[in-house]
Amino acid sequence: MNELREFFSSRGFMPHGFCYQWKPLLIWLHGISDTLIAIAYFSIPLALIYLVRKKRNIPFDWMFVCFGTFIAACAATHLMEVVTLWIPVYWISGGVKVIAALASLPTAILLTRVVPQVLNLPSPDDLRSANQELGRQATILREQAALLDLSQDAIQVQTIDGKNLLWNQGAERMYGWSKAEAIGQFDHDLLQTNFARPRNEIIDKLLATGYWDGELQQRRRDGQTIIVSSRWALGRGLDGSAQNVLMIDTDITEQRRAEDAMRESEERFRLMAGNIEEIFWLLDPRSLGVIYVSPAFEHICERPLASIYSNPTSYREIIHSEDVRRVLAQLALLEQTNEFHEQFRIVCPSGTVKWVEGWGFTAKDSIGNVTALVGTVRDITERKRAEDAGRRSEELLRAAFNQAAVGFSMTNMQGQFVKVNRTYCRITGYSEEELLKMNFQSITAPEDLPANLVRMHRLVVGEISNTVYQKRHIRKSGELVWVQNSVSPLWDGNGKVSGFVALTEDITDRKRAEDALRESEDRYRDLVENSSDLICTHDAQGILLSVNETPLRILGYSREELLNKPLRDFVTPETRPLCDAYLAQVQRDGFAKGLLPVVAKSGEVRLWEYNNSLRKEGVSSPVVRGIAHDVTEQKRAEAALRRSEEKFSKAFRSSPVEMVITTLEEGRFLDANESFEKNTRFTREEVIGRTSLELGLWVDPQDRAAVVEEIKKNGRIVNREIRIRAKSGDIGFKLYSAELIQIACEQCLLAVSEDITQRKRAAEGIRKLSGRLLQLQDEERRKIARDLHDATGQDLVALSSTLGHLQATTPSSSRKLRKSISQCQAVADRCIREIRTLSYLLHPPLLDEAGLEDAIRHYAPGFAERTGIEVDLQIAPGFGRLAQEEEMALFRVMQESLVNIHRHSGSFSARIRLDRNTRGVLLEVSDNGRGIPGNGQGRNKGLSFAGGVGVQSMQERLKQVGGQLEIESSTNGTTVRATVPVHD
Numbered sequence: 014m015n016e017l018r019e020f021f022s023s024r025g026f027m028p029h030g031f032c033y034q035w036k037p038l039l040i041w042l043h044g045i046s047d048t049l050i051a052i053a054y055f056s057i058p059l060a061l062i063y064l065v066r067k068k069r070n071i072p073f074d075w076m077f078v079c080f081g082t083f084i085a086a087c088a089a090t091h092l093m094e095v096v097t098l099w100i101p102v103y104w105i106s107g108g109v110k111v112i113a114a115l116a117s118l119p120t121a122i123l124l125t126r127v128v129p130q131v132l133n134l135p136s137p138d139d140l141r142s143a144n145q146e147l148g149r150q151a152t153i154l155r156e157q158a159a160l161l162d163l164s165q166d167a168i169q170v171q172t173i174d175g176k177n178l179l180w181n182q183g184a185e186r187m188y189g190w191s192k193a194e195a196i197g198q199f200d201h202d203l204l205q206t207n208f209a210r211p212r213n214e215i216i217d218k219l220l221a222t223g224y225w226d227g228e229l230q231q232r233r234r235d236g237q238t239i240i241v242s243s244r245w246a247l248g249r250g251l252d253g254s255a256q257n258v259l260m261i262d263t264d265i266t267e268q269r270r271a272e273d274a275m276r277e278s279e280e281r282f283r284l285m286a287g288n289i290e291e292i293f294w295l296l297d298p299r300s301l302g303v304i305y306v307s308p309a310f311e312h313i314c315e316r317p318l319a320s321i322y323s324n325p326t327s328y329r330e331i332i333h334s335e336d337v338r339r340v341l342a343q344l345a346l347l348e349q350t351n352e353f354h355e356q357f358r359i360v361c362p363s364g365t366v367k368w369v370e371g372w373g374f375t376a377k378d379s380i381g382n383v384t385a386l387v388g389t390v391r392d393i394t395e396r397k398r399a400e401d402a403g404r405r406s407e408e409l410l411r412a413a414f415n416q417a418a419v420g421f422s423m424t425n426m427q428g429q430f431v432k433v434n435r436t437y438c439r440i441t442g443y444s445e446e447e448l449l450k451m452n453f454q455s456i457t458a459p460e461d462l463p464a465n466l467v468r469m470h471r472l473v474v475g476e477i478s479n480t481v482y483q484k485r486h487i488r489k490s491g492e493l494v495w496v497q498n499s500v501s502p503l504w505d506g507n508g509k510v511s512g513f514v515a516l517t518e519d520i521t522d523r524k525r526a527e528d529a530l531r532e533s534e535d536r537y538r539d540l541v542e543n544s545s546d547l548i549c550t551h552d553a554q555g556i557l558l559s560v561n562e563t564p565l566r567i568l569g570y571s572r573e574e575l576l577n578k579p580l581r582d583f584v585t586p587e588t589r590p591l592c593d594a595y596l597a598q599v600q601r602d603g604f605a606k607g608l609l610p611v612v613a614k615s616g617e618v619r620l621w622e623y624n625n626s627l628r629k630e631g632v633s634s635p636v637v638r639g640i641a642h643d644v645t646e647q648k649r650a651e652a653a654l655r656r657s658e659e660k661f662s663k664a665f666r667s668s669p670v671e672m673v674i675t676t677l678e679e680g681r682f683l684d685a686n687e688s689f690e691k692n693t694r695f696t697r698e699e700v701i702g703r704t705s706l707e708l709g710l711w712v713d714p715q716d717r718a719a720v721v722e723e724i725k726k727n728g729r730i731v732n733r734e735i736r737i738r739a740k741s742g743d744i745g746f747k748l749y750s751a752e753l754i755q756i757a758c759e760q761c762l763l764a765v766s767e768d769i770t771q772r773k774r775a776a777e778g779i780r781k782l783s784g785r786l787l788q789l790q791d792e793e794r795r796k797i798a799r800d801l802h803d804a805t806g807q808d809l810v811a812l813s814s815t816l817g818h819l820q821a822t823t824p825s826s827s828r829k830l831r832k833s834i835s836q837c838q839a840v841a842d843r844c845i846r847e848i849r850t851l852s853y854l855l856h857p858p859l860l861d862e863a864g865l866e867d868a869i870r871h872y873a874p875g876f877a878e879r880t881g882i883e884v885d886l887q888i889a890p891g892f893g894r895l896a897q898e899e900e901m902a903l904f905r906v907m908q909e910s911l912v913n914i915h916r917h918s919g920s921f922s923a924r925i926r927l928d929r930n931t932r933g934v935l936l937e938v939s940d941n942g943r944g945i946p947g948n949g950q951g952r953n954k955g956l957s958f959a960g961g962v963g964v965q966s967m968q969e970r971l972k973q974v975g976g977q978l979e980i981e982s983s984t985n986g987t988t989v990r991a992t993v994p995v996h997d
Contacts, residue, residue: 497520977992
C-alpha cells in the first residue's frame with residue numbers, strides 16, 4: 014500500500030512549471046503544443062480503426078491496430094506533459110511512458126517482420142507480365158468434330174456474347190455439366206468465370222487480333238475451383254465478319270500444384286544437403302572437378318568449403334596416398350559403369366586419418382547424356398573400429414556360447430537339435446545327449462506349435478530375416494516353462510536356409526511378474542507418472558493413448574498435444590521410415606527396441622532409447638506398452654569422451670601450465686609436461702620414477718601430506734596455494750589442483766600447477782594501492798562533508814532566514830508574491846535538510862568521535878525515517894572501540910548493505926547485528942526481501958553473482974583490514990556477513 018500511495022503521490026516533487034520559471038508565454042507555448050499534439054494523436058487511431066472496420070479485406074489490418082495503440086499511448090504521454098506543468102504526478106507520467114514503450118516495441122518488431130511480406134506483394138505490372146507470358150502458350154482451336162470428343166481438354170464454341178453453341182465430352186468431364194445442360198447457357202455465368210481482365214476487353218482484343226489466350230479460374234458443378242489455360246480464336250463467316258468464338262480450356266490445376274511442389278522439393282533438397290551428416294557431391298564428368306559439395310565436407314574432412322571450390326580437384330590431395338590411385342581409377346570409370354562404391358582413407362589437416370565410404374552414379378539428361386557424377390561420402394571410422402573389435406571378439410563369442418546366461422541352440426530344417434549349450438539344457442531339463450536326439454516340436458507346448466511353425470516357414474521363404482517370440486517349453490519333468498526365442502536362419506554356401514539358430518531366455522519369472530504387475534497397476538500409477546523414463550501406450554497404428562509426466566517435462570508438450578496423435582508427428586521427417594519400421598516390427602514380433610530421434614516443441618531433437626512390447630491378452634485391441642529413456646546427453650557425453658581422449662595427450666604435452674601424473678601415496682612421477690620442465694628446471698628423465706620428496710620439490714613436506722589427505726577425502730583438490738622449490742633452489746608460489754585417477758588399478762594424481770609468484774607480488778602491490786585509494790576516498794568524503802556542512806549549509810540557512818524576513822515584510826495584499834516566497838523558503842529548508850543528510854552520509858562525525866557502535870545507533874533511525882524500512886538493531890554489550898580503519902570498513906559495509914536493501918530487496922524491515930568475541934568482530938545485515946535474482950539459494954562466498962561496484966567495494970575494504978565478506982541469498986531474503994579479526 015505504501016508503494017501504491019507513493020505512486021499516486023506528488024509529495025516531494027515540484028511542478029514542471031518551476032523549470033519554466035512560471036513564465037506564462039513559455040507555459041502556454043508548451044501546454045497548447047502538447048494539447049494539440051495529443052488531440053491529433055488521439056484522432057489518428059480513430060481514423061485507423063474506422064478504416065480497418067470499413068475495409069475488411071485490407072492486408073495486414075492488425076498492423077494498423079498496433080500503430081493505433083502506439084499512437085494513442087504517445088498521445089497520453091503528451092497529455093501527461095500538460096498535467097505535470099501544474100501537478101507533479103511524475104510517477105503516473107512515467108507509468109504512461111512505460112505503456113507507450115510496451116506498445117511501441119512490439120509495433121517496431123512486427124513492422125520489421127511484415128516489411129518483407131509487403132515488398133513481396135506482386136505489382137500490377139508483374140501480373141500483366143505473367144498473363145502475357147501465359148498468353149503466348151495458347152494454341153489454335155481445331156473444329157474437327159471427330160477429334161472434339163477424343164480431346165481431354167474442354168473444347169467449346171460460343172457466340173460473341175458468351176452463349177455456348179458447342180460443348181464436347183472433355184468439357185463435360187472437366188466441368189461436370191452435360192452437353193444438354195450447357196448448350197444455350199452463358200459460359201461465364203455457368204462456370205462463374207474469374208477473368209484476369211474485364212471480358213469486354215478480351216473480346217475487343219479478340220476482334221482486333223483474331224485470338225486471345227490466358228488463365229481463367231472456373232467453378233465446376235461440384236463447387237471445386239480449377240485453373241484452366243484458355244485459348245480463344247475468332248471464327249468468321251463467309252463474308253469475313255466475326256461470327257463466334259472457338260475455345261480450348263486445359264486444366265492446369267495439377268500443373269500449378271506440381272510447380273509449387275517442385276519449388277518445395279528444391280528447398281527441401283537444399284535443407285537436406287545442408288544438414289545431413291554425409292557429404293553430398295557433384296562432379297563434372299569431363300574434368301572430374303567438384304561442382305557442388307555439401308557443408309558436411311567441413312565436418313568430415315576438417316577443411317573449409319572455400320578450399321574445394323577454389324581448387325575443384327583438390328579433393329585428390331585429401332585421399333590417403335595408399336588409396337588415391339585405386340579411388341581415382343574407379344571414379345574415372347564411373348561414367349561407363351554407372352557404379353562407384355569404395356572404402357578408403359582420408360587425411361585431415363590435423364593428421365587424423367579417417368575411414369570413409371563413397372557411393373556414386375551418373376546423372377543423365379532426357380536423351381541419355383551424362384550431365385554430372387553424383388554421390389555421397391560417409392564417415393565410417395567408428396564402424397571400421399567396430400569391425401576390428403568384432404573380429405577380435407569372435408573367439409570370445411565362441412567361448413561365451415557354452416558359458417552364456419541364456420540358452421543357445423541350433424537345429425536343422427526338420428527341427429532336429431544339432432547343438433545346444435548348458436543353459437538351454439538347464440531350461441529344458443534334458444541333458445545335451447537327450448536333446449540331440451530330439452526336435453524342438455517335441456518340447457513345444459501344443460498350443461504354441463502352429464504359430465511357431467508359421468514363423469519358421471516365413472524365415473525359410475525370406476519374408477523375415479529373424480523373429481522374436483514367446484512360447485512355452487515342456488520340461489523333462491512335464492512342467493511348462495515360458496521362454497523368449499530369438500531365431501535367425503542359417504545359410505549354406507548356395508544361399509539357402511540350412512537350419513536355424515535360436516537364443517532362448519527363461520522368462521517364467523518375468524511372466525509371473527507381468528501378471529503381478531497387471532494386478533497392481535492402480536497401486537503403481539504414481540510410480541509411472543513420476544518415473545524419470547517415458548512410459549506410454551499406443552495402438553498398433555502408433556496413435557498415442559497415454560503418457561506419463563516425463564515427456565511433458567522434457568519435450569515441452571502438453572498432454573492434450575500428445576494424446577490421440579500419431580508417433581510420426583513427433584519424429585524428424587528423415588526418420589519417419591524408421592518409425593514405420595518400428596511399428597511393423599512390434600506388430601510382427603511382439604516387441605521392439607532401439608533408438609529414435611524425437612522433436613521437442615522447441616524444435617530441439619532428442620534421442621530416446623526405447624524398449625516396447627505388444628500386449629494382446631486381456632485387452633479389446635492390441636496395445637503397445639512403451640518405455641523410453643532420454644539418452645541425448647549420454648550420447649553427447651560419449652562422443653565428447655572420445656574426442657577428449659584424443660585431445661588429452663596433445664593438451665598434456667603442449668599445455669602452457671605445469672601438468673604431472675604421480676602416484677597418490679608416494680608421489681612418484683609417472684609423467685611430466687614441457688611446462689613443468691621449463692619452470693622447475695628438472696628434465697622429464699630426471700623426475701620419472703622418483704618421488705617429489707626425493708627431488709626436494711616441496712618446501713614443507715607437511716603441505717603434501719595435507720594435500721594427499723584432502724584428496725583422499727574429497728577425490729580432488731582445487732586451487733590450493735603451495736610453495737615449490739625449483740632445481741636451482743628458487744622458491745615460488747603455485748596454484749595447485751589435482752584429480753584422483755586410476756592407472757593400472759593404482760590410485761594416481763593428475764595435477765595442474767600455475768605459477769602465481771608474480772601474481773602474488775602484484776596482488777600485494779594492488780592491495781596496498783587499493784588501501785591508499787580507499788583512504789584518500791574517505792578523506793575526500795570527510796572534506797566534502799565538512800564543506801557542505803560549514804559552507805553550503807550555512808549559506809542555505811542564511812537564505813532561508815532572509816526569505817522568512819522578506820515574507821514578514823511583504824504586505825498581505827501581495828498574496829501571489831507571499832506564496833512564491835513561502836514556496837522558495839520551503840525549498841531552501843528542504844535543501845538544508847538534504848545537505849545535512851548528505852553530509853552525514855558522506856562521513857558521520859560520530860564515527861571518529863564516539864566509535865562504530867554510536868555511529869550505527871545514530872545512523873539506523875535516520876535511515877528508517879528516510880526510507881520507511883524498520884531497522885532492528887542488536888549490538889553486543891560493551892562492544893568498545895576498534896582501530897579507525899576497521900571501524901570505517903565495517904560502517905561502510907553496513908551503510909552499503911542498507912542502501913541495497915532499500916533499492917533492490919523490496920523488504921519492509923532490516924536487521925543489524927554487531928557482535929565481538931575473542932576471534933574478532935561480526936557484522937550481519939539481513940532482510941526478508943526477494944533475494945538476489947539469478948543466483949539460486951544458498952551461500953555465495955565466492956560472490957559469483959553480478960554484485961556490482963557496491964559489493965566489490967565492501968569486499969575490498971574488508972580485505973584491507975584482513976576481513977572476509979559472505980553473502981547468503983534465497984527467495985526468503987539476503988544476509989550480508991562481514992568478519993574482521995581484532996588486533997589488540
